[in-house]
Amino acid sequence: MDTTSLPDELVTYTLIVNGTTHTVDAGWQGESLLYVLRERLGQPAAKNACEQGECGSCSVLLDERLVCACLVMAASAEGQRVTTVEGLAPTDSGLSDVQAAFVQAGAVQCGFCTPGLVMAVHDLLDHTPSPTDLEMREAISGNLCRCTGYGRIFEAIKNAAAARMNG
Amino acid sequence: MSASTTSAAVHGRVGASAARPDGVAKVTGSFEFSSDLHAESMLWAHVLRSPHASARIVSIDFSPAWKIAGVQSIVTQDDVPGAKVYGLEHPDQPVFAHDVVRFYGEPIAAIAADHPETARRAAAAIIVNYDVLEPLIDAEQAITAAPIHPDGNIFRHLVIRHGDQSVTGEVVVEGNYEVGMQDQAFLGPESGLAIPEDGGGGVDLHVSTQWLHSDLWQLAPCLGLPEDKVRVHLAGVGGAFGAREDVSMHVHLCLLALKTGRPVKIVYSRLESFLGHVHRHPARMWYRHHATRDGILQRVECRLVFDGGAYMSSSRAVIANAACFATGPYRVPSATVDGWAVRTNNPTCGAMRGFGAVQTCYAHESQMDRLADACGLDAVEIRRRNLIRTGDTCITGQILDGTAPTDQLLAWLDAYPMPADTRGTDEMMARPGGAGRTADAHHVKRGVGVAIGWKNIAFSEGFDDFSTASCTIGGGRVSIKSACAEVGQGFVTIALQIARTVLGVDDIVLEPADTFIGSAGSTSASRQTWMSGGAVMTACEAVRAQIIALASERWTVAQAAIELRDGRVSTLNGDHDEPVITFVGNDVVHQVVEYRHRPTCALDENGQGDAHVSWAFAAHRAVVDVDCDLGLVRVVEMATTQDTGTILNPQHVIGQIEGGTAQGVGLAVMEEIVLDHGRVRNPSFTDYLIPTALDMPHVRIAGLYDQPEAGAPFGAKGVGEPPTISSTPAVAAAIRAATGLALPRVPVRPQDIALP
Numbered sequence: 001m002d003t004t005s006l007p008d009e010l011v012t013y014t015l016i017v018n019g020t021t022h023t024v025d026a027g028w029q030g031e032s033l034l035y036v037l038r039e040r041l042g043q044p045a046a047k048n049a050c051e052q053g054e055c056g057s058c059s060v061l062l063d064e065r066l067v068c069a070c071l072v073m074a075a076s077a078e079g080q081r082v083t084t085v086e087g088l089a090p091t092d093s094g095l096s097d098v099q100a101a102f103v104q105a106g107a108v109q110c111g112f113c114t115p116g117l118v119m120a121v122h123d124l125l126d127h128t129p130s131p132t133d134l135e136m137r138e139a140i141s142g143n144l145c146r147c148t149g150y151g152r153i154f155e156a157i158k159n160a161a162a163a164r165m166n167g
Numbered sequence: 168m169s170a171s172t173t174s175a176a177v178h179g180r181v182g183a184s185a186a187r188p189d190g191v192a193k194v195t196g197s198f199e200f201s202s203d204l205h206a207e208s209m210l211w212a213h214v215l216r217s218p219h220a221s222a223r224i225v226s227i228d229f230s231p232a233w234k235i236a237g238v239q240s241i242v243t244q245d246d247v248p249g250a251k252v253y254g255l256e257h258p259d260q261p262v263f264a265h266d267v268v269r270f271y272g273e274p275i276a277a278i279a280a281d282h283p284e285t286a287r288r289a290a291a292a293i294i295v296n297y298d299v300l301e302p303l304i305d306a307e308q309a310i311t312a313a314p315i316h317p318d319g320n321i322f323r324h325l326v327i328r329h330g331d332q333s334v335t336g337e338v339v340v341e342g343n344y345e346v347g348m349q350d351q352a353f354l355g356p357e358s359g360l361a362i363p364e365d366g367g368g369g370v371d372l373h374v375s376t377q378w379l380h381s382d383l384w385q386l387a388p389c390l391g392l393p394e395d396k397v398r399v400h401l402a403g404v405g406g407a408f409g410a411r412e413d414v415s416m417h418v419h420l421c422l423l424a425l426k427t428g429r430p431v432k433i434v435y436s437r438l439e440s441f442l443g444h445v446h447r448h449p450a451r452m453w454y455r456h457h458a459t460r461d462g463i464l465q466r467v468e469c470r471l472v473f474d475g476g477a478y479m480s481s482s483r484a485v486i487a488n489a490a491c492f493a494t495g496p497y498r499v500p501s502a503t504v505d506g507w508a509v510r511t512n513n514p515t516c517g518a519m520r521g522f523g524a525v526q527t528c529y530a531h532e533s534q535m536d537r538l539a540d541a542c543g544l545d546a547v548e549i550r551r552r553n554l555i556r557t558g559d560t561c562i563t564g565q566i567l568d569g570t571a572p573t574d575q576l577l578a579w580l581d582a583y584p585m586p587a588d589t590r591g592t593d594e595m596m597a598r599p600g601g602a603g604r605t606a607d608a609h610h611v612k613r614g615v616g617v618a619i620g621w622k623n624i625a626f627s628e629g630f631d632d633f634s635t636a637s638c639t640i641g642g643g644r645v646s647i648k649s650a651c652a653e654v655g656q657g658f659v660t661i662a663l664q665i666a667r668t669v670l671g672v673d674d675i676v677l678e679p680a681d682t683f684i685g686s687a688g689s690t691s692a693s694r695q696t697w698m699s700g701g702a703v704m705t706a707c708e709a710v711r712a713q714i715i716a717l718a719s720e721r722w723t724v725a726q727a728a729i730e731l732r733d734g735r736v737s738t739l740n741g742d743h744d745e746p747v748i749t750f751v752g753n754d755v756v757h758q759v760v761e762y763r764h765r766p767t768c769a770l771d772e773n774g775q776g777d778a779h780v781s782w783a784f785a786a787h788r789a790v791v792d793v794d795c796d797l798g799l800v801r802v803v804e805m806a807t808t809q810d811t812g813t814i815l816n817p818q819h820v821i822g823q824i825e826g827g828t829a830q831g832v833g834l835a836v837m838e839e840i841v842l843d844h845g846r847v848r849n850p851s852f853t854d855y856l857i858p859t860a861l862d863m864p865h866v867r868i869a870g871l872y873d874q875p876e877a878g879a880p881f882g883a884k885g886v887g888e889p890p891t892i893s894s895t896p897a898v899a900a901a902i903r904a905a906t907g908l909a910l911p912r913v914p915v916r917p918q919d920i921a922l923p
Contacts, residue, residue: 028284038203042205044203045197047405048202049354049852052437052853054852054853055852085195085196086195086196094191099191099195100194102194103187103190104186105818106186106822108194109656109657110354110355110407111192111194111198111200111655112405113354114193114194115194115196134596136860137860137861138860140860141859141860141861144354144857146351146353146354146406146408146829146830147406147826149866150860151825151865151866152818
């Protein structure tokens with residue numbers, strides 16, 4: 001199929017990102033939520049490592065559901081609440097408990113997978129406050145990390161979970 | 168666990184698990200990676216790539232692309248104003264394929280448009296008429312085949328002859344081994360932003376890279392610009408592992424920016440990333456080991472054929488490493504190594520973590536296990552009887568004069584407790600195949616394997632290896648600067664720890680990395696802690712000395728009576744004491760230094776010479792469960808020991824060991840770029856698998872040998888590469904132990920086990 005001759009429908013719609021309503025004016029209908037967040041709304045925290053739903057770098061919450069923003073058509077997310085790592089509720093330190101645990105445990109190296117992992121770990125701990133080793137592994141198995149071998153990430157998850165249980 | 172204790176460390180100084188200075192920005196999403204860059208009125212670039220591994224370009228019709236609204240510029244080889252070729256070690260790669268195409272995915276043209284999708288569509292619309300040729304895909308055949316490049320097909324043929332070449336052994340074991348093509352698979356795709364100077368006389372390139380100056384030295388000649396008109400800035404790097412040592416889109420992007428007069432950004436897709444960077448060399452290796460009946464090595468012969476792909480990249484250095492470390496960390500009195508790195512129409516290969524030592528470690532460790540079987544010894548004992556130690560002679564004739572705690576590494580590993588056997592439990596996820604729920608517990612076999620490896624630190628063979636750094640006190644702040652590329656490894660942390668330690672100041676700024684300062688060399692070869700760490704140390708020492716000299720003069724006291732501590736300069740008797748920033752006042756104390764390691768030599772015609780600076784060692788013990796019916800492997804545990812030198816940041820060292828081990832596990836059981844007539848068949852994370860959190864077992868650190876290395880700043884060895892070297896053969900050995908199969912190739916695929 002000759003895609004070059006296809007008409008591109010331009011659409012205008014609103015997105016609620018981290019509590020703020022944004023209007024996307026005349027965007028291409030085919031643009032992913034990831035592209036629109038990064039390139040049209042200037043919020044590049046969700047990352048673009050594979051753009052086919054394999055790596056989890058673009059993980060965000062759509063309403064309360066963890067999704068790969070690269071697999072969501074932006075225009076279809078109208079009316080839903082999009083939460084990125086930029087919209088996590090901070091504690092006094094300016095970081096969420098999971099973010100702080102990642103920094104302290106050495107779970108961050110290059111950091112490209114980090115925003116997606118932080119979202120996945122929040123989603124895990126919000127639903128499973130005291131995860132087993134296997135539950136931890138399953139919860140982040142859709143988030144590829146090439147630097148850490150996951151060891152310090154598990155450490156961060158354990159520390160964050162323990163802090164919540166004790167806090 | 169350690170062989171020595173590190174002296175009590177102040178938080179944030181050398182020896183502490185100081186936190187990354189960029190950690191908070193990375194967890195909050197505010198850290199700016201190269202793919203996050205933005206400039207007003209910027210264009211998006213896309214590269215048209217060859218769908219053939221070997222072809223002649225008969226004609227190109229750009230007119231369909233120009234008909235697409237939003238296309239601003241198209242550049243080809245005809246638009247390159249300066250040098251038409253570039254290369255990391257030797258310029259043999261055209262900026263764009265012009266008359267011939269030599270690998271699948273070779274760039275042919277680059278397009279700038281107002282939307283990335285427009286640029287992609289324009290590339291797809293260009294009509295290229297190819298005369299498709301039969302690609303040269305067999306490295307062995309490449310040695311004698313008709314040349315596919317004016318420079319010929321042989322990048323390097325390196326022979327090492329050591330000791331009496333006529334020696335034979337009472338016991339002889341022989342084997343052929345093969346390693347598949349591994350990808351670095353960093354997460355952050357290749358990306359950059361080029362911003363032209365008004366008038367087009369210069370350009371600023373913001374790019375994710377491992378070596379800013381090497382990029383500059385290749386880029387400026389191609390653009391036909393003097394080096395001071397091309398400024399390369401490090402943009403946030405999402406991992407590297409060797410794949411960013413070479414130039415990729417740099418020239419394309421700058422050409423488009425200069426031609427359009429507008430900023431131009433590019434972000435590779437994952438598919439383009441697989442096609443757009445170099446990979447680990449696939450290797451075919453023949454080995455013959457000679458030993459006494461007691462398993463004492465007498466002689467090792469081997470022939471190594473490394474497929475370098477279409478262009479040279481770092482193939483010459485890779486095969487040198489493969490050859491120099493081919494016989495493993497053992498005493499080998501007689502050796503013949505015949506190393507070849509050749510050109511084919513396969514994807515170009517170059518640097519990847521472990522750099523040549525990975526391939527040969529898999530082979531020499533497989534051979535050691537065969538020898539153990541032949542001599543009736545176990546895997547630890549055969550190694551223990553042959554380990555190289557400080558003062559022994561390498562097969563290059565060089566005396567190994569650094570630390571070489573090989574005995575200790577194996578002893579720690581041997582003594583480390585085994586993991587529990589979970590095969591009989593009901594937990595399906597603990598079985599091979601995991602959530603697939605395929606394995607029957609009664610058919611799962613457990614195996615254990617051990618391997619030890621070694622590698623050089625920093626650049627070898629007489630290379631003028633240096634790093635530049637500056638330290639400045641002035642304007643109310645203390646700062647350091649280096650062009651060292653932070654790629655995730657933690658140099659930014661280590662540099663500040665070193666500067667804090669030398670200056671006795673806690674609040675120090677690390678300036679951005681760019682080409683406004685001299686080269687730091689590459690973030691590769693496990694060299695930056697030593698080299699750029701050494702440069703930062705030396706620059707800070709020079710500033711410290713200058714401050715003390717100034718204080719001595721100003722206060723008329725002996726230099727020995729002055730100290731820098733807690734951010735203050737003071738006399739020991741307390742007569743004078745003020746913050747160092749106040750002391751410097753409106754002056755500026757500034758020192759720039761170049762740091763060099765001890766000189767090395769080229770290898771002679773017999774591969775002999777003092778070519779290396781320092782050696783680092785690591786060992787692994789792998790425990791695996793294997794479903795022999797289905798060929799599924801679960802790596803249960805990796806235990807490891809490593810020769811680290813002094814540990815500057817324990818948490819960072821553990822991170823390197825865990826991450827490096829994971830890449831070795833990946834090569835052992837899942838990672839391979841699959842080629843079909845030179846075409847990459849699996850350029851995605853759907854089809855090229857890297858270990859997930861479910862695949863990766865716990866990495867147990869069974870011992871770290873942290874004795875200082877003489878000559879190394881603070882006694883620290885690089886720690887990044889060794890974990891990737893011995894992990895692969897340990898896993899392969901464990902699968903062999905479980906299955907009884909020879910498994911002469913990694914990655915070990917399900918069919919290699921189930922359908923041998």
